[in-house]
Amino acid sequence: MRNELAKSLYQQAKKNKNIFVIVADISPSGKMQDFQKEFPNRFINTGVAEQVMIGLSAGLAIKKKIPFVYTIATFALYRPFEMIRVDLCYQNLPVCIVGMGGGTIYSNLGPTHLTQEDIAIARSIPNLQLLAPCDPYELKNCINYLVQKSKHPTYLRIGKTGEKNFLFNNSERWCFGKIRKLVNGKKICFISFGPIINKAFEIKENLNKMKIFPSIYSCHTLKPFDKLGIKKIFEKYKKIVIIEDHSEIGGLAEIIKLLALENKYYGQIFSFSLKDEFIKCYSNQDDLLSLHGINNKKILKKIL
Numbered sequence: 001m002r003n004e005l006a007k008s009l010y011q012q013a014k015k016n017k018n019i020f021v022i023v024a025d026i027s028p029s030g031k032m033q034d035f036q037k038e039f040p041n042r043f044i045n046t047g048v049a050e051q052v053m054i055g056l057s058a059g060l061a062i063k064k065k066i067p068f069v070y071t072i073a074t075f076a077l078y079r080p081f082e083m084i085r086v087d088l089c090y091q092n093l094p095v096c097i098v099g100m101g102g103g104t105i106y107s108n109l110g111p112t113h114l115t116q117e118d119i120a121i122a123r124s125i126p127n128l129q130l131l132a133p134c135d136p137y138e139l140k141n142c143i144n145y146l147v148q149k150s151k152h153p154t155y156l157r158i159g160k161t162g163e164k165n166f167l168f169n170n171s172e173r174w175c176f177g178k179i180r181k182l183v184n185g186k187k188i189c190f191i192s193f194g195p196i197i198n199k200a201f202e203i204k205e206n207l208n209k210m211k212i213f214p215s216i217y218s219c220h221t222l223k224p225f226d227k228l229g230i231k232k233i234f235e236k237y238k239k240i241v242i243i244e245d246h247s248e249i250g251g252l253a254e255i256i257k258l259l260a261l262e263n264k265y266y267g268q269i270f271s272f273s274l275k276d277e278f279i280k281c282y283s284n285q286d287d288l289l290s291l292h293g294i295n296n297k298k299i300l301k302k303i304l
Contacts, residue, residue: 001159001195002100004136006032008143009068013039016147020060022046024053024071026100050075054083054097061093066147072106073099073115073157077122088153089127095153096146102132102157102194103245104274107285115157116274120250122155123223129154130223132193134182137165138220141174149176159195166197166218177221179229185215188239188303193219193252196245196289203300214241219252230256234265241270241303243294248273270302 010031013019021035022044028036036043046053050071057067069076076099077084088095099118106113122130129152133139139158146154172181179191183204190200200216207214217233219226233240240260242253253271260269272294279288289295 001133001136001139001163002161003030004139005070005098005100005143005158006030006035008140010035010038012143012147013042016066017042018065019147020044020057020065020067022053022057022060022067022069024048024050024069024075026071050080051083054080054095055087057095058083058087058091058093061088061095062091066094068096068098068146070098071100072113073102073118074113076100077115077118077155081121084128084153085125089125092127092151093153094146094151096150096156097154098156098158100158101160103196104279104285104288105160105195105245107288108282110282111278111280114279115246116279117247117250118155118157119222119246119252123250127152128223129221130157131155131220132157132222133220134192134194134197134218135163135165135167137167138174138180138218142220145176157194163195163198166201166216174220177224177226179226179233180218180220181215182218183214183216185213187237188212188214188241189233189237190214190216190241190243191219191233191252191256192217192243193222194245196243196294199243199294199296199299200241203296203303206296206300207303222252222255225255227259230259231263234260234263234267238267239270239303240267241272241299243272243299244274245289245294246274247276249276270299272299
């Protein structure tokens, strides 16, 4: 995803001279390095000064520029929170805050680099849109939308490296604000966002061997939320499985369960989220997720 972000911004910048990239202590590589070389006056590295990064982007947006601010998710959202709230969201300025490595992706760097609660925080801020693409294809569409149509501040939560595209013959096209069906099935559906959606595909393979064919949906737009889309899912499926790399508080599971209550949904909802606990150990991502009950065997057993 990091490579797709750089590539998409570079391609858009060649067509639109108003696009700026402001980073905080991130060394440019790949296409981001091309962006810096070709558009040196539109690439700014503030160093370890995330508050300055946000304030600077607000000023650029006031001058009708299209700023993308970019760093590791914890430092993109948590450290400059007051500036995001006041400089960007209070004034409703169209700045995109890119948080790289959302959730537990930076598992080997400890709790300072984990965003367990960023979606809950971002959702609570008025005017702030929230996008969390599951793959590079969705990310490219997010960037195109943000450049061409968005008029509001946005938190864009992305992965890091190695993500593959989940694009199949019957996959729905990406559309801002709409839950996107990736795989069409019956009776059971998985709903997720971000790179952790890969677990739904891994579990699907096991279910297919048992002649069970679930649907898989990507909820790439978490705010504004697609209430009509989720209502149609309630009407179609008897079992809904939610997998998210985020706290059980304020995330996708909480949103869907509230809407299930409002819509009088009588099916089963199984949610797998991070517990309301700090992660205090260092390991690979799968190990950290397993500590919070998010592993394929447990999810499969619960469904069956």
